[in-house]
Amino acid sequence: MGRFRHRVLWVAVALTLAFGGLLGRLAWLQLHDGARYRRKARDARLRVRLVRAPRGRILDRNGEVLAADLPAYRVALRLGELERGSELAPRVARILRRRRAELLERWEALRQRAARAPDGPPLPFVDAPSRTSRKLFVRLAAHEPGLSVAGSTLRVSRALLLRRERVIGRLAALLGRDPGPLRERVARQLARALAIDNRLDRAQALETPLPVALGLDFDTVAQLEEACAELPGVVVEVVARRRHPYGDTLAHVLGYTGKLTAREVRALRASGRLLVGYRG
Numbered sequence: 001m002g003r004f005r006h007r008v009l010w011v012a013v014a015l016t017l018a019f020g021g022l023l024g025r026l027a028w029l030q031l032h033d034g035a036r037y038r039r040k041a042r043d044a045r046l047r048v049r050l051v052r053a054p055r056g057r058i059l060d061r062n063g064e065v066l067a068a069d070l071p072a073y074r075v076a077l078r079l080g081e082l083e084r085g086s087e088l089a090p091r092v093a094r095i096l097r098r099r100r101a102e103l104l105e106r107w108e109a110l111r112q113r114a115a116r117a118p119d120g121p122p123l124p125f126v127d128a129p130s131r132t133s134r135k136l137f138v139r140l141a142a143h144e145p146g147l148s149v150a151g152s153t154l155r156v157s158r159a160l161l162l163r164r165e166r167v168i169g170r171l172a173a174l175l176g177r178d179p180g181p182l183r184e185r186v187a188r189q190l191a192r193a194l195a196i197d198n199r200l201d202r203a204q205a206l207e208t209p210l211p212v213a214l215g216l217d218f219d220t221v222a223q224l225e226e227a228c229a230e231l232p233g234v235v236v237e238v239v240a241r242r243r244h245p246y247g248d249t250l251a252h253v254l255g256y257t258g259k260l261t262a263r264e265v266r267a268l269r270a271s272g273r274l275l276v277g278y279r280g
Helices: 002-031 032-043 085-096 098-116 130-145 163-175 179-195 200-209 218-226 262-269
Strands: 063-075 122-125 147-150 153-156 210-214 234-243
Touching: 002 032, 063 163, 063 218, 085 098, 085 122, 085 130, 085 179, 085 200, 098 122, 130 147, 130 153, 163 179, 163 210, 163 218, 179 200, 179 210, 218 234
Parallel strands: none
Antiparallel strands: 063 210, 063 234, 122 153, 147 153
């Protein structure tokens, strides 16, 4: 009888410790990591998409059209798909609990190394310090072509590292443009997007298409659509293009839109107003 009570006591102690551990872990998740998981849940279910409001027609008193919108083809770039490092490096940083800037710098160093030798085996990115992080690397590589895991090292293919240069070069050739200015513009816009601290705002900036060319003819659009599978990040859209039948003759009456100067941006930020155009 005493041996039976002894066993029951040990079972009770084991169950108490088990449930105590579960309650302690639950309290840790709720109190310590609650804000982080709420932020993850919000980012997973929310997706911000910029939808431009259509601009109406402007008529004179006789019903003549002075300004109207016409459909036009536009080609744009999605930076998140064009440069996969902008999304993969932060994800790896979260797995390893390291700074995002550090992993982005390492990705850029690998990209420059791959540019010097485009042909060759995958390049090592980071090492997994634990079995858990290695499992997460394997899961990440299974859903991202161009990533692989060798031992405890996450590796990146040179084709994935050089995707941006290859796509921009091919796109510039189809548009008949010099790829240099386009590469510089993409690099500037990518740097601005990656400098955003808020994860949701950064994802929106990487998802928002960067306009490259407007008013494309049908033959160029057909070539782009045909090569779309080989140009990740390139999208062809139908957007509204403003048409003024009388040119700039009535600009002093209708007003006009244009890019803001640096001085105007500072003035708007100070006043809190939004300027959408210039008065006539």
